[in-house]
Amino acid sequence: MIGFKAWIARSIGRLSRATGRGGGTTLPGRVLLKLDPNAIDKLGARLSEGTTLISATNGKTTTASMLATILEGAGRRPVHNRAGSNMTWGVATALLEQHGTEGLFEVDEAWLPEVADRLEPRTILLGNLFRDQLDRYGETEALADAWADLATRSADRSDFVLNADDPLIADIGNSSGPGTSYFGIADESQALSELQHAFDAKLCRVCGHELTYDRAFVGHLGHYHCESCGMRRPEPDVSANRITLRGMSGVTARIDSPEGSSKLELPLPGLYNLYNALGAISTARQMGVPVEASVRSLASMKAVFGRVERIRIKETTLSILLIKNPAGANEVIRTLSLEPAPVDLWIALNDRIADGRDVSWIWDADFEMLADRIGKVTCTGTRASEMALRLKYAGWPADRVEVIGNLEEALDRALGGAKEALFALPTYTALLDLRKLLADRGDTEKYWEG
Amino acid sequence: MKLRLLSLYPDQMNIYADRGNMLFLQHRCEWRGIDFEVTRCGPGDRFDPGAFDLLYMGGGQDRDQKAVARDLLETKQESMRKAKETGAAILAVCGGYQLLGHSYELEGERIEGLGLVDLKTVREPGPRLIGPVSIEVDLENEKRVLAGFENHGGRTRLGASAPLGRVLHGHGNNGEDGFEGVREDNLIGTYLHGPLLPKNAWLADHLISTGLEHHHGERPELEPLEDSLEQAAHEAALAAARAG
Numbered sequence: 001m002i003g004f005k006a007w008i009a010r011s012i013g014r015l016s017r018a019t020g021r022g023g024g025t026t027l028p029g030r031v032l033l034k035l036d037p038n039a040i041d042k043l044g045a046r047l048s049e050g051t052t053l054i055s056a057t058n059g060k061t062t063t064a065s066m067l068a069t070i071l072e073g074a075g076r077r078p079v080h081n082r083a084g085s086n087m088t089w090g091v092a093t094a095l096l097e098q099h100g101t102e103g104l105f106e107v108d109e110a111w112l113p114e115v116a117d118r119l120e121p122r123t124i125l126l127g128n129l130f131r132d133q134l135d136r137y138g139e140t141e142a143l144a145d146a147w148a149d150l151a152t153r154s155a156d157r158s159d160f161v162l163n164a165d166d167p168l169i170a171d172i173g174n175s176s177g178p179g180t181s182y183f184g185i186a187d188e189s190q191a192l193s194e195l196q197h198a199f200d201a202k203l204c205r206v207c208g209h210e211l212t213y214d215r216a217f218v219g220h221l222g223h224y225h226c227e228s229c230g231m232r233r234p235e236p237d238v239s240a241n242r243i244t245l246r247g248m249s250g251v252t253a254r255i256d257s258p259e260g261s262s263k264l265e266l267p268l269p270g271l272y273n274l275y276n277a278l279g280a281i282s283t284a285r286q287m288g289v290p291v292e293a294s295v296r297s298l299a300s301m302k303a304v305f306g307r308v309e310r311i312r313i314k315e316t317t318l319s320i321l322l323i324k325n326p327a328g329a330n331e332v333i334r335t336l337s338l339e340p341a342p343v344d345l346w347i348a349l350n351d352r353i354a355d356g357r358d359v360s361w362i363w364d365a366d367f368e369m370l371a372d373r374i375g376k377v378t379c380t381g382t383r384a385s386e387m388a389l390r391l392k393y394a395g396w397p398a399d400r401v402e403v404i405g406n407l408e409e410a411l412d413r414a415l416g417g418a419k420e421a422l423f424a425l426p427t428y429t430a431l432l433d434l435r436k437l438l439a440d441r442g443d444t445e446k447y448w449e450g
Numbered sequence: 451m452k453l454r455l456l457s458l459y460p461d462q463m464n465i466y467a468d469r470g471n472m473l474f475l476q477h478r479c480e481w482r483g484i485d486f487e488v489t490r491c492g493p494g495d496r497f498d499p500g501a502f503d504l505l506y507m508g509g510g511q512d513r514d515q516k517a518v519a520r521d522l523l524e525t526k527q528e529s530m531r532k533a534k535e536t537g538a539a540i541l542a543v544c545g546g547y548q549l550l551g552h553s554y555e556l557e558g559e560r561i562e563g564l565g566l567v568d569l570k571t572v573r574e575p576g577p578r579l580i581g582p583v584s585i586e587v588d589l590e591n592e593k594r595v596l597a598g599f600e601n602h603g604g605r606t607r608l609g610a611s612a613p614l615g616r617v618l619h620g621h622g623n624n625g626e627d628g629f630e631g632v633r634e635d636n637l638i639g640t641y642l643h644g645p646l647l648p649k650n651a652w653l654a655d656h657l658i659s660t661g662l663e664h665h666h667g668e669r670p671e672l673e674p675l676e677d678s679l680e681q682a683a684h685e686a687a688l689a690a691a692r693a694g
Contacts, residue, residue, distance in 0.1 A: 363470025389683045
């Protein structure tokens with residue numbers, strides 16, 4: 001029966017793309033799940049080599065793409081929701097439209113328990129939990145509880161790969177099975193000089209006492225312990241040492257593991273991408289790929305959809321960096337602060353459902369760090385005025401910040417005023433709008449192609 | 451002139467970027483040549499109620515809120531009562547607002563509040579009340595509008611204390627009686643969370659005036675600021691509430 005339902009759903013997807021309506025990354029899955037709510041279980045059972053799931057607040061798409069690159073280097077081509085559609089219907093669409101013997105899916109934080117119960121994955125990689133779209137996801141603590149429950153009931157079917165530096169994630173190791181492994185940053189020289197404003201793990205998950213941080217690297221990711229119950233950050237199996245940040249051009253680090261040391265030259269910027277790489281390398285190791293081979297594959301990694309993508313438009317290089325929550329935005333800000341000043345920016349703040357209706361979070365991101373480095377700034381999107389207001393109170397010179405509601409007008413204005421480089425910082429739905437606009441103008445391919 | 455702000459539990463009660471309110475008050479004072487002084491007051495700390503003109507408490511996650519509730523009763527209840535009685539401005543948002551009342555009941559547990567105002571909060575079955583919100587308030591004998599965002603599981607019901615305003619769009623205290631927040635003396639409690647002051651510059655200035663009056667004994671005439679972006683952000687928040 002699943003065969004016929006799958007055929008209908010697949011045909012609808014083809015039709016939708018052929019008529020140029022788009023939505024090809026979710027529609028077939030939506031149709032299929034309507035026809036058969038258990039379709040993911042049935043199609044997933046065909047993946048004889050097993051499935052890997054990846055979830056996190058930040059870095060899901062990039063990490064999954066890194067792991068896909070590593071697996072490809074090893075001659076493996078998993079079924080993968082590479083367009084970043086990560087709710088059940090996105091997973092169902094990938095299962096419908098691709099063939100393979102193993103699965104690799106990034107999954108939305110809230111949907112992870114359901115998808116994991118259906119697919120019974122061999123490996124689950126959990127990267128981080130930050131405050132994000134509280135109107136959609138609720139509290140980080142509540143998500144951490146739901147994930148710990150998942151770990152308890154999957155202890156004998158799934159191996160967990162956990163970020164040792166995030167106390168909300170590392171704690172899940174107290175519930176998961178013996179196959180659990182950890183990754184983290186060791187290089188103490190990369191610590192932030194002070195803790196950031198948006199800090200999401202203050203209390204010990206075991207006893208509720210306040211955590212002590214020796215250092216933090218990104219948001220609340222760092223080296224911590226509890227002075228009350230003695231809980232400590234687990235010792236990572238895979239760790240990064242001797243790190244050099246090279247602005248937009250990337251990061252280098254020495255990756256240490258029981259296999260020895262390897263040099264990673266990652267062409268993506270920031271410690272946050274180093275964390276993504278550590279997660280991908282650790283998971284690949286769990287899947288039988290040596291660290292040395294992973295590191296080699298990652299050196300040729302390209303940016304994925306809206307995650308540090310670069311596009312040439314006439315004389316200007318447009319770099320697109322998605323912003324959606326304080327922790328992610330802070331890392332983008334930190335990366336931009338390493339670029340030569342003045343930095344020209346196009347910032348698009350939308351408050352549609354997929355962005356989170358609540359734009360409060362922009363007041364938690366440390367835009368102050370760029371105040372004396374900016375060139376021309378164009379704010380657009382449904383809440384452009386609040387974005388510009390945030391920048392005013394971050395000390396950005398008012399005469400360099402302009403509000404233009406219409407996205408395309410704003411882009412042209414920003415491109416016109418920019419020197420060689422323009423950085424675009426869109427929220428999620430603004431990113432979709434921007435990609436469509438660039439595709440319509442012939443600057444890029446439509447994202448569901450290729 | 452000087453405004454002395456007491457920031458209550460800045461490390462625990464900050465979940466919706468409450469820091470935006472501090473930044474907003476700070477700059478608006480500094481641009482007018484008013485000294486602005488912030489004192490952080492966390493778990494275990496006691497404070498002198500006569501030494502502060504404006505008290506702020508934001509929202510937190512359930513676990514933080516419970517710990518803060520205990521600490522408030524142990525170390526700050528008397529000072530909070532004095533501050534309110536002597537006319538200090540108090541702004542409490544979301545989780546902080548709930549703790550001003552008698553109690554917050556959730557999942558068979560009862561969190562004791564400060565009892566500064568006559569209200570109770572209960573987490574009842576049903577969805578969280580989430581979304582953009584606008585309310586009409588009557589402050590300084592003038593009808594004005596506040597726009598913001600709410601996200602709360604608790605339903606608050608007022609006893610003898612007066613509401614801050616009437617819901618125009620959104621849920622308000624409990625999604626039923628059409629009231630939002632609480633107001634008594636110079637205390638304001640509201641579910642309009644996180645950075646509500648940047649979206650409502652007039653309320654920020656009202657709090658600054660009230661605080662300065664508390665410190666210097668006379669209500670000052672605040673110098674007007676160039677507020678076109680503030681106005682545009684207010685209107686965008688109002689439009690979001692209207693659209694639902």
